[in-house]
Amino acid sequence: MAAIDDKIQATKFVISTNKSFEEIRALGLSAAAAASGSITKVHETDVTTNELIQYNIKRLGMVEVLNFGLLFTQSSDGENSLILVPGNYLTSQATLLVFIPIGAKDAAGYPPLKKLSDHIQAALS
Structure with missing residues (x-):
């Protein structure tokens, strides 16, 4: 079984698309x-128009x-690029x-991140 760090890095992707920034933002909201x-809840936290959409995953609404x-x-x-970049x-x-310590490390944010990453990749391919 891969380490949690490797699993989180595996959610990263680079996709070419002809969709606009607003379409990507709407797709991100539906994926979230x-x-x-x-x-665990996925929230859009900040938007830099035509460049970056930031998200966080909170557990029980309090802990990021x-x-x-x-x-x-x-x-x-007309071919735009979309990159998912995992953070902290x-x-x-x-x-x-x-x-x-017993057992492997885990990250509560991994399952929602994986689900969101898969959702966006499926919608764009």
Whole structure:
């Protein structure tokens, strides 16, 4: 089983598309809604017009467990690029007697990020 760091990096993608920034933003919002669950929610946090959409994933509405962005670049020939860039994330690991780690590290933000990444890639391919 791959380490959590490798799994999160595997959600990164670069896709060429003819969609506009606003279409990508709408797709990101629908993917965020689809990736949100009862405990973890995906939120759009900031938008730099025609360039960057930033998101975070919060657990129980309070603790930010992961953040990431969708970077949009326009080209003159109409083929635009979209890049998903994972950012910072919190990991957890079970322990024995408070300080002896057992099992693999996990990240609460990974499942929603994976679901969002898959949703966007499927919609654009």
